[in-house]
Amino acid sequence: MMGNARSATSLTAALAGGALLLTACGGGTDTSAADESSSGDGSQAQGSLTVWVDADRAEVLQDAAADFTDESGIDVELVQKDFAEIRDQFVSQVPTGEGPDIAVGAHDWLGTLVTNGVAAPIELGDTAGDYQQVAVDAWTYEGQTYGLPYSMENIALLRNSELAPEAPGSYDEMISMGEESGAEYPFVVxxxxxxxxxxxxxxxQTSFGADVFGTDDAGAYDPEELTIGDAGGVEFASWLAEQGEAEVLNTSIDGDLVLETFSAGDSPFLLTGPWNVPAAQEAGIDVQVDPIPAPGDEPAQPFVGVQGFFLSAKSENVVAATTFLTDYVGSAEVQTALYETGGRAPALTESFDAAVESDEIVAGFGEVGAEAVPMPSIPEMGAVWEHWGTAEAAVIDGEGDPEDLWTRMAEDIQSSIDE
Structure with missing residues (x-):
């Protein structure tokens, strides 16, 4: 059984507590718990849940879905979708009543989902404390939690231990170690x-105290407080220009080339995510994962992306769907299985701790991710990326005064937000 000890008890209480409408919003079943759930144990409840998942997650959830059905009498239909298409299809189909009760997705979809009125908050209750705090924070929007997290992904510093036996303590130390290693490039990204x-x-950028948006008292991003153009951002831009002039940062070296460079032993350090570790290991590199060294006075905090499952605002099976998520998908067995399939640090602390103990690569990324900051999920973030990236490239390539380029970028972002 892939559920856990609390599953049957809490499911019984949830389904016996009142007249739940156990109808999947797209499933065509029209049966209420008040009419068709037989007795107090909820074991004869009727209805179904529809869950949109990608192929890898579908395979993992099959056993959990079967357990849930055995214990509740509620069918779970797992519908496989292309992950890249889920958000847009969810937004378009939920208002028509054709969407699922539950879907898998990324936390930075939240702004789109919530502003379109298609996602509903999920009550994690006491189980919220069972997850890494950054994972719950990522799925929180305007003070409400909208998803049950299952994995975390972020970048960290990969180190070739043969070229650099010890982790650098600062950015400057990393560059010095890279130069002393004799490799062609001291560091690549x-x-x-x-x-x-x-x-x-x-x-x-964060090591210079330069966030994109400010935060409110609860730590949520404030779309009305664009901070990227503040003094810390200008200082970061000056540093970027210096790195570009020194050719430590080079816009002509893309992600594929830096992986080839690191895998060939031509650089001791690569800033990247877990997706590039297998290729480096297959090339014979003894890979270590370290915290990202800071060039500024504050910690270097990357973005963390958190994947999870969220509820439809049109689901008529909210209690059953919530129970399936919190007690089955949120069990250590399922969270560990999802980690083993996806190779990303689990969000559930019990599974996270087990993964860290058994896998030093996951441990390295997980420890960095635990101190990372969630990717902003507010809709205004969509106005940031293009201006931000264009300005960074111009600064690195020496196409103007760094402060002027950065200040103009901030003004352009604000104009885009205001449109």
Missing amino acids: GLDPNEADPYHLYPF
Whole structure:
């Protein structure tokens, strides 16, 4: 059984507590618990849940869905979708009543989902404390939690231990170690000639105290407080220009080339995510995962992306759907299985701790991710990326005064937000 000990008890209480409408919003069943759930144990409840998942998650959830059905009498239909298409299809289909009760997705979809009125808050209750705090924070929007998290993904510093036996304590130390190693490049990170890569460069930016948006008292991003153009951002831009002039940062070296460089032993350090670790290991590199060294006075914090499952605002099976998520998908067995399939640090602390103990690569990324900051999920973030990346590329390539380029970027972002 892939559920846990609390599953049957809490499910019984939930379904026996009142007249639940157990109708999947797209499933065509019209049966209420008040009419058809037989007795107090809820074991004969009728109805179904529809869950949109990608292929990998579908395979993992099959056993959990079967357990839930056995214990509740509620069918769970797992519908496979292309992950990249789920958000837009969810937004378009939920208002028509054709969408699912539950869907898998990324936390930075929240702004779109909530502003379109298609996602509903989920009551994690006491189980909220069972997850890594950054994972719950990522799925929180305007003070309400909208998803049950299952994995976390972020970048960190990969180190070739043969070229650099010890982790650097600062950015300058990393560059010195890289130069002393005799490798062709002291450090590499994939960039783009037109848009640089704000995602990969963000931890360096945060070390100068330069966020994108301010935060309110609860720690949520404030769309009305654009802070990227503040003094810390200008200082970061000056540093970027210096790195570009020194050719430490090079917009002509993209993500594929830096992976080839690191895998060939031509650089001891690569700033990247877990997706590039297998290729480096297959090339024979002894890979270590370290915290990102800070060029500024504050910690270098990357963005963390958190995947999870969220509820439809049109679902008529909210209690059953919530129970399936919190007690089955949220069990250590399922969270661990999802980690084993996806290779990303689990969101559930019990599974996270087990993964960290058994896998040093996951441990390295997980420890960095636990101190990372959630990717902003507010809709205004959509106005940031293009201006941000274009300005970074221009600064690195020396196409103007760094302060002027950065200040103009902030003004352009604000104008786009105001439109």
